[in-house]
Amino acid sequence: MVTQILDPTDERVPIKRSLTPRPEALHGTIALLDISKPRGDVFLDRLEELLHERAPGVETRRFMKPTVAKPAPQPIKDAILEECDFVIEALAD
Amino acid sequence: MHPPTQFSLATADGEEMQFPPDGPVLLALVKEDCDTCNLTLPLLEAVHRATEDGLDVWVAVQKRDDIAVLKDRHDLTMPLLDDDALDLSYETDIDTVPTLFLYDDEQNCTLQTFGFDKHEWREIAGESMTLAGRPDADTAIDWESLPEQRPGCGARNYEPGVYERLQALKSGDLLSRLVDLASSDDIHDFMYEQGYTDGFPVVPPTRERVWKMLQGTTRDPQEEVAIVPPNLAPITVEKIAINAVMAGAKPEYMPSIITLVEIACTETFNVHGVLATTMGATPVGVFNGPIRDRIGMNYLHGALGSGNRANAAIGRALRLCVRNVGGSVPGGTDRATQGGPHRMTMNFAEHEDASPWESLAVERGFEATDDVATLMAMSGGPATVADERSRDGRGLAGTLALSMSCMQDPKSPMVDTLVVLSPDHAGIFGRSGWSKDDVRECIMEQTAIPLKDRLRSADAGCGLAPGVVERFGGEAALDRPVPKFMDKSNIILVVAGSPAAKFSTILGGWAGGAYSTPTSARIGVQERRT
Numbered sequence: 001m002v003t004q005i006l007d008p009t010d011e012r013v014p015i016k017r018s019l020t021p022r023p024e025a026l027h028g029t030i031a032l033l034d035i036s037k038p039r040g041d042v043f044l045d046r047l048e049e050l051l052h053e054r055a056p057g058v059e060t061r062r063f064m065k066p067t068v069a070k071p072a073p074q075p076i077k078d079a080i081l082e083e084c085d086f087v088i089e090a091l092a093d
Numbered sequence: 094m095h096p097p098t099q100f101s102l103a104t105a106d107g108e109e110m111q112f113p114p115d116g117p118v119l120l121a122l123v124k125e126d127c128d129t130c131n132l133t134l135p136l137l138e139a140v141h142r143a144t145e146d147g148l149d150v151w152v153a154v155q156k157r158d159d160i161a162v163l164k165d166r167h168d169l170t171m172p173l174l175d176d177d178a179l180d181l182s183y184e185t186d187i188d189t190v191p192t193l194f195l196y197d198d199e200q201n202c203t204l205q206t207f208g209f210d211k212h213e214w215r216e217i218a219g220e221s222m223t224l225a226g227r228p229d230a231d232t233a234i235d236w237e238s239l240p241e242q243r244p245g246c247g248a249r250n251y252e253p254g255v256y257e258r259l260q261a262l263k264s265g266d267l268l269s270r271l272v273d274l275a276s277s278d279d280i281h282d283f284m285y286e287q288g289y290t291d292g293f294p295v296v297p298p299t300r301e302r303v304w305k306m307l308q309g310t311t312r313d314p315q316e317e318v319a320i321v322p323p324n325l326a327p328i329t330v331e332k333i334a335i336n337a338v339m340a341g342a343k344p345e346y347m348p349s350i351i352t353l354v355e356i357a358c359t360e361t362f363n364v365h366g367v368l369a370t371t372m373g374a375t376p377v378g379v380f381n382g383p384i385r386d387r388i389g390m391n392y393l394h395g396a397l398g399s400g401n402r403a404n405a406a407i408g409r410a411l412r413l414c415v416r417n418v419g420g421s422v423p424g425g426t427d428r429a430t431q432g433g434p435h436r437m438t439m440n441f442a443e444h445e446d447a448s449p450w451e452s453l454a455v456e457r458g459f460e461a462t463d464d465v466a467t468l469m470a471m472s473g474g475p476a477t478v479a480d481e482r483s484r485d486g487r488g489l490a491g492t493l494a495l496s497m498s499c500m501q502d503p504k505s506p507m508v509d510t511l512v513v514l515s516p517d518h519a520g521i522f523g524r525s526g527w528s529k530d531d532v533r534e535c536i537m538e539q540t541a542i543p544l545k546d547r548l549r550s551a552d553a554g555c556g557l558a559p560g561v562v563e564r565f566g567g568e569a570a571l572d573r574p575v576p577k578f579m580d581k582s583n584i585i586l587v588v589a590g591s592p593a594a595k596f597s598t599i600l601g602g603w604a605g606g607a608y609s610t611p612t613s614a615r616i617g618v619q620e621r622r623t
Contacts (some may be wrong), residue, residue, distance in 0.1 A: 002280045002297045007270040008289050008335045008417040010326035069366030069608040 026055045028085035033072070034064040040090040047088065094187050096194045096202035102153060102174040102181060105160040110151065110174055113200045117224035118149040119217070120194045122176065122187055125159030127246035129209050130191045134167045136214065136234055140221050141171035143232040147225025153181050155190065155249040182250040183259045189245035193217055197224055208245030211236065254301070261300035266307055266314045269331055271300075284339075289417055291409065291437055295339035306334040309344030310351060318351055319358035321419035322365030323426040328354060328418045333410070336417055340410035340438075345388050346403060348617040349466060353378055353411045355614060356468045362612040367470040367603060368421045373429030374472035374603035377511060378408055378440035379587055381454035384464035384616055385442035392444040396589040397475055397513065397598060408440030433474040435600075441589055447516035448588035449523025456529070457613050469585065469611035471511055473500060473601025480518070481595040486525035489518060490532050493597070494539030498577050500601040504547045504556030506575065508583045508605025513598040515590040533581035540577035547575050585611065 032048060034040040048060050061084060065072045080087050097120070100112045112120070121137055123130035134152070141150035150171045154160045157177035164173060176182055185192070187207070195204040195217050204220055206213040215236055222228050250259055261267060274283055281294045289295065296302065307314050307330065314331040321328045330351065337350050357364040357376055367374045380390055391401035399405065421427045429436065445452045445461075454465035478496040483489040493512065501507055514522070522532055544565055549556045565573060578584055583605065590596075603609055 002299060003274050003276075004271045004299070005274070005280075005284070006267065006298045006300060006303050006331075006335045007272050008298060008332065008339060008413065010321075010324065010328070010332070010418045010420070011270050012324070012326060067366075067607050069363060069370065069604065071365075 023086075026051075026058050026086070029059040029061055029083060031080040031084035031087040032060055032062050033076075033080070033087055033089040034062065035072075035090060036065050036068045037090070043090045044088075047090075094192060094205070094207070095185050096196075096205060097181060097185050098200070100181050100184065102176060104172050104174060105157075105164070110172060112151070113196060114149045114151075115198075116148065117198045117221070118151060118196045119221050120196070121150070121152045121191050122155065122182060122185070122248070123152055123163070123191045124155040124246065124249055125162055127190050129243045129245050131163075131166070132239075132243060133191050133209055133214070134163060134169065136218065136239075138167060138169050138171055139232050139234050140218050143230055144221055144225035144227060147227055148221050150221075155179065155182060179250045179255070179259055182248055183263055187248045188251045190248050191245060192248070195220060195224075209240070209243040211239055211241050257301040257305050261304035264304065267300055267303060267331060268315060269303075269335060288422065289339065289413075291412060291416065293437070295413070296341055298335040298338040302338045303331070303334050306338050306342065306344050306347060307331065309347030310334075312351065319355050321354070321358055321415055322421070323369060324418075324420035326418050326420065328358075328414060332418050333414055336413040337406070337410040340406045340413050341402065342406040342410050343388075343402065346407050346410070349380070349384065349388065349407050349464075350410045350414075352466050352614050352616045353407065353468060354414050356466065356612050357411060357415065359612055361610045362468055362470070363609045364415055364419075364421075367609050368415060368427050368429075370472070370603060371428045371430045372472045372603060373432045373436065374470045374609070375433075375436040375439060376408075376411060376468050377435070377471045377600060378411070379453055379467045379469070379511075380440070380442040380465070381445065381452045381459070381467070382464040382616075383462065385445075387464075390442035392442040392589045394591040396441045396444070396591075398438070398441075404441050405438050408438030411440075412436070412438060435471070435474040439471070439600075441513075443587045444516060444589045447592065448519050450519075450529050450586070450588075453585070453587045454613065459613070459615065464616040465613055466616055467611055467613040469509060469511060470603040470609040471509075471600040472603045473599070475513075475598045475600055478597045478599060479595070480597075483521060483595075486522050486527035486531065487535060489521050490527075490535035491539050493532075493599070494536045494577075497536065497599055498540045498542075500577070500599070502553075502555035504549075504553065506547065506557075506577055506579055507602065508579055509585060509602030509611060510578065510583060511585045511587070511600040511602070513590070513600070514586060514588050515594060515597050516588060516592045517595045518597045519588040521595075529586050530581065532586060533584045536584055537576040537578060537581050541574035543572045544575045545571040579605070 032044045034044055063076055101109055103109050137150055153174040153176040155176055157175050160173045189207040192207040194202050197203050204217050218232055280297050284290055284295055312330045316330050317327045319328055333351055356362055388403050390403040415421045443452055455461050459465045480492040547557050548559055
């Protein structure tokens with residue numbers, strides 16, 4: 001009878017990440033990240049319109065991943081971190 | 094075999110004996126079901142009695158339960174030590190019992206032998222008497238009645254199953270965490286519930302099995318082979334071996350599995366995207382070179398599945414590595430909308446002798462004698478193309494073209510597609526004198542339809558966006574023929590299957606280009622080609 005087996009996984013304990021504290025109000029610059037999925041631009045265009053309409057003081061800045069198939073390149077992540085206060089990502093179809 | 098320098102073993106009564114004792118010692122290792130051990134135990138007892146307190150005679154028995162049996166059978170009074178765990182046997186690496194080591198009073202091993210050679214045993218008995226300070230005393234051994242020689246028996250530590258267990262426990266090769274099962278756990282239910290499997294039962298990766306699997310490669314068990322997405326977890330040779338055991342692989346498949354893991358984790362193949370895509374792609378492996386026969390891969394009847402261990406287990410091992418180490422789990426980062434049976438394993442060898450052309454590997458720049466694996470991302474499962482009537486290249490290429498023209502959808506051009514020609518179909522092209530490029534060009538020509546028919550319409554929403562017309566040169570290009578494939582090189586041709594049937598198979602690719610490019614590597618050699 002088998003009583004012990006070797007662990008086939010990477011054995012890493014999952015890292016628990018807490019959410020960044022939610023802000024009271026929108027301010028500063030919001031990154032709108034298009035992951036290059038079809039119609040992501042349509043969604044973000046409309047979202048940008050609504051943001052400008054309902055949060056007039058807020059700026060938006062558009063970013064786009066070169067391909068949907070891979071994680072965002074580090075320069076994009078760095079730019080969002082440096083230039084923006086919030087990020088909204090348009091995921092999947 | 095190495096004479097031990099120090100160890101501690103208990104007698105049957107539980108008395109712990111520390112080796113070396115003070116003064117000279119004759120140490121023997123024996124087992125009960127060995128005629129030669131039974132022949133020689135009375136001789137050891139005779140030496141023990143004759144040397145009195147001048148020399149210790151210790152006998153390590155390879156099985157605890159046999160100590161009492163041997164003691165009664167031969168009326169033994171010398172200390173019988175319990176080596177049931179085989180610690181001493183492993184450390185000395187004896188492969189035969191009985192084995193004898195004689196140490197002088199400075200703990201130097203001066204004589205050793207195994208089996209029974211009367212001349213050697215007589216010399217050891219005589220030297221034992223000398224070391225005991227009684228060179229002239231009689232051992233009461235009737236040497237004349239004993240045979241000249243008797244071979245020993247295989248030591249228990251080298252018995253099949255035992256050897257692997259000892260190596261697994263003591264070699265230091267295995268560093269993975271041990272998962273304990275409760276006595277009430279069913280191993281297969283347990284492994285499924287832990288999320289270790291692809292749904293089918295897996296072979297439990299015991300230490301013994303994993304150690305045996307590691308014997309299939311010369312690479313260090315702790316060598317890091319790749320970083321596996323999506324969790325970007327390093328994978329060692331040991332982790333690959335664990336998943337290979339689970340997949341049902343044999344040790345000789347290890348170099349192939351390691352190579353597939355290396356290819357999958359390259360930037361060009363991008364297994365992250367391949368398995369994360371909602372389109373449900375999967376790595377498909379094609380093997381070329383002598384390794385196909387060396388490890389018994391199938392390129393004949395049912396080559397694409399099922400029934401062959403190498404084909405099935407090698408592809409499955411890759412999938413399990415990415416699942417268990419990379420963390421790619423359906424519903425997690427594996428977002429396949431529907432998936433398909435080919436996502437369990439899809440791996441086969443090319444029938445090179447039945448091909449009128451150079452093999453896939455040679456076409457991609459390798460030598461025919463190289464062992465090569467090529468991995469490509471396919472989202473479409475195998476689809477049969479039946480054409481039992483065509484007798485020339487043009488007719489058959491036309492059938493293939495019509496069959497391929499609706500892949501994914503009838504309008505959108507696509508990229509990499511794998512065409513697995515049966516030997517009969519390949520033979521038709523060969524007899525027509527067609528090259529691979531002739532086939533590709535004909536398929537490009539036969540799948541070409543006017544650009545306007547590749548555009549989205551109210552009646553069929555698939556296809557190209559109207560905006561692309563500008564890229565083709567505007568309105569004037571609407572009637573221009575546009576093939577199904579972006580480039581003829583997207584049509585990948587290989588040969589597999591049994592003779593005497595005119596059926597081939599097509600597998601539709603995923604997205605190609607920067608998403609995932611077919612990638613090849615020599616097995617066991619870190620050199621890749623895209």
